[in-house]
Amino acid sequence: MNTTAVQLAPAHGERPTRERIVVTGVVQGVGFRPHVARLARTHHLVGSCRNSTTCVTIEVQGPSESVAAFAQEVVAQAPPMARVLSVAREVLPVARERDFRIEASAPEVGGRTLVPPDVAVCEACVRELTDPADRRYLHPFITCTDCGPRLTIVTGLPYDRPATSMAAFAMCERCAAEYGDPQDRRYHAQPVACPDCGPQLRLLGADGRLLAAGRDRHTVPGIVEQTRAALLAGQVVAIKGIGGFHLAVDARRPDAVALLRERKHRPDQPFALLARDVSTAQLLAHVDAAARGALTDPARPIVVLRARTEHTRPIRVAPGVAPGLDDLGIMLPYAPIHYLLTDAQLPVLVMTSGNVSGEPLVTDEADAVARLGPMADLILSHDRPIVVPCEDSVVTIDDQGEVLPIRRSRGYAPLPVALSSEVDERGPEAVQGAPVVLAAGAEVKNTAALTRDGWAFVSAHVGDLENLRTRRTLAAVTADLVDFHDARPQLVVADAHPGYASRAWAEDAAQQYDVPLLSVQHHHAHLAALAAEHGRLARPLLGLVLDGTGYGCDETIWGGELLLLTDGGAAAHRLGHLSTWPLPGGDAAVRSPARLALAALLHAGIDPAGLAPRDALDPTEVRVIESVVRGRTGWVATSSAGRLFDVVSSLLGVRHRITYEAQAAIELEALARRADRPTRLPRPTVAPHPDDADRLVLDTAPLLHAIAEHVTGRLPEHAAGRALEHRTGRPPEHDKLRTRENASLALATHTWLAQGLAELTLHSARRHKLPTRGLDVGLTGGCFQNRALLAATRRALAQRGLRTLTHRVVPPNDGGLSLGQAAIGLAHLAR
């Protein structure tokens, strides 16, 4: 079938207009051409539509107002999976034409179409999945143009069925007919399959023995039942999904959750939940309209929500799911198998990444047997290969009811981010041929990014590069970015940290492409990422970057910075920061907030005797930290906000040693949310840096003094303020009282910092002659995942007439770093 007549043009008296409309973006394999044809028919237009290398080219002819309406609606009403990057319109001479045709596209050599992200199975498909009258009833690989795996099944380009892992599954006649029919919901949906021709489920024992296989209404129920029985019995099941395997247990069973923690060597880090539907999610957490929107988004991210605490709720997940926290990460089903596995008897599962802790997701069945087999009792696999691994994305809802990304991966990657508003204003030609920059990202939560024609393509979550397999993923991901976009990098960008593996990788890459390597300071990149996603690199942007630890320009460790981004993003000026204190002993101390706290207390001139951090350390540790802080080696000065939260967390006895990143700060935030009101603390003060009057410093020592006084001054019998986690046999009402006071202090810490930073920002803006009325202040860095801090900072800035800019596209944490690096690289080349 080469052309399809859709609609005869009605006779019209007036002279028609003809336009060529070129739409670029994710417009192929997403039902875009049928959408164009339907719309043309609605507006009684004639013409044609065809795919070419990177775009869909439409020619339409008819009354000028109809053509204009068409041009507007073709984007506004685009199908769910389509993502339009640009639209170019051009008037053509009128032609003799009687209908609207979809022309088959000749495969062009070197064609580069954008691959769509993976999208949750749509409602129409779910209806068919559960409808015994439908031929795809219970088929676990049901999909259509509007839904299903995309990025994760791509083996090459151009994006077409032969270049996906569906190539191995020859379509049956009925599927082929649907695939080829522009009127059908499955027209050119690359993963189309059915019980006669699709992939199969495979149920394996933990030892890899095949127990059952099937893809139809006769075989699937048995496999599903056996899996559910294992879950209900408290066993761990490895389940192959869209972007990789998960490890699943029944979230209501404390024994099952404990077993999973033990086998995964993951003592505390919260597990994500799969709730069977929105009403189940509502029983577990507070779900408002924004949360519902995020949960049901086709990208189906994990949404971090406040847990319900009522003891009457009908479903209770085991406390071990998120120990010490009042949040739950919840997602809704997105693969057909998730719908088949869950029901009223099994409404909520723990679904955690199927990997060895710190490693990339397992995607392959043999690998699953080898690496997940030791952790699982049963493996539910399938034979549709996952080509590109993709972790679940994570978002939360901020104080303004907006989605705040925490991990941008499945459902979002590989969608590009516009790097400047010029893309919209001057059309795609303005940035055609804009330089290609490859950015290596950070060290943990690594992502990579590539720019092309003014767009930044940020990879899916890569992970922690300490791990060999993760490093290999980085190499593969960047090779894919370069290949997919047929782009030769002109510049490679990396973090300035000399010990980052991403930097070593970037050095090799720069050599390999024979291009320069640009070193970018960590927090400069954070702020540039924020400016980039808001398309406002062109104007200077003031930003608070509150972060863990990043290598600073003066060989100290930064992380509580006020920066001014200028020169299109190419430069950042450090206008202010938190006061510095000695961070002892590299990554080891970061894992021990009590050690950090002791160092910070000593530096602030506070006697640690009787305070929680000192009690939590053994005497040798205390002596060593004391001598390290006194001496000249073994520590590095830091202005990190994240580490300051660690210090306070230990000081309040919340957390002295961590088993996952930012645990102490996250638990402190949870405690802060239990407070009725903040403890009154002395007002923060800012002063010029003694060596550099252009820089203002917020002294954090008074905060520590105030907290220390509060903890030691109250309830004499509890002066020691011992760790909550090591409760002794004291009367519970005293513990309760102390917890309430600690909660007020935890909250006060957040508001004190917010007030102090707002003060720092305002004074700096004045000193540097920036207009302060309605000035935008960017809020970025990993600490702004902390919603209590985000809300408090926003309020404090608003009280001073300042506005805020926060992340909506990439995370404020290191997952967004590659975008900033790429933007800085482009700005650097443009200088």
Added chain:
Amino acid sequence: LAHGAGGKSSAALTANVFLEAFGNPALDALGDAAVLDLPDGQRLAFSTDSYVVNPIQFPGGSIGDLAVNGTINDLAVSGAIPQWISAGFVIEEGLPMETLRALVQDMANAAVAAGVQIVTGDTKVVAKGAADQVFINTAGIGLVPAGRRLSSALVRPGDRIVLSGPMGAHGMAVMLARGDLDIEADFVSDTRAVNGLVEAVLAAAPDTRWLRDATRGGVGTVVNELAADTDLGVVLDEDTLPVESAVGGACELLGIDPLYVANEGAFVAVVPEAQAPAAVTALRSLPGGEQACVIGVVADDPPGLVVMQTRFGGTRVVDMLVGDPLPRIC
């Protein structure tokens, strides 16, 4: 200053400054010692090193022991039997005579213990502040027995990585001896001549491929150099790495990885799999080799990298150390 710490920056310094100016086949090999062919077919190993340690005396030894043992060890791991040593002193004005005497006695004792002779020397006294107490340079000559060949080019996948003794005692002993850190150390520097241990390995494992003393930069740097030179992988096993518990405790307290801490009496030997047990047994029978063990294996994959098999089944990359350890966690 990071250039002196071993690892990546000193490798760059060597390549950019010295090789460029002096380059010749014997130097380009960048062994611990140069192996030189004499006209009569004999082979000599020739090595030099300067010692600038602070403090000059520390638990388990002194700069004098280091100056002799270091050069002996460089010769030994080049496959030579050390014979003669020179000693050059740069002395800061005001160094107490009894201190100098003690250091020189340490050198004499070390030479006797290792069976070498100190045959020539030189002394310069410089103004106060122009040196730090005393610097010692030693050079040494050894004879390489006929037919003995050690080269990273001989290393093959499957070969075992043998470590002659526990890691990190020297570097930590010196660090603590500076007195800035309030740690009571019940361990001493491992400084010793390893020529006897090396001969024992070569006798028990005649097809030993390559040896290197794990001084500056520690075992982590040595295995990284091996991986880089051979473009083969080195896979270490976390559970087998020998570290004395007191040393491990001090490292843990200071956030230092013992893999990168200097040793002065331990070396790495790459031996064929079949001869590894014999090499370990031979080492264990001698003083200083009691805790010798196989710490890893050479593999095809990952080329040019060192990885550590962790307790929980993960694979952590052991990178070449770059400067001081700064936190990476953000």
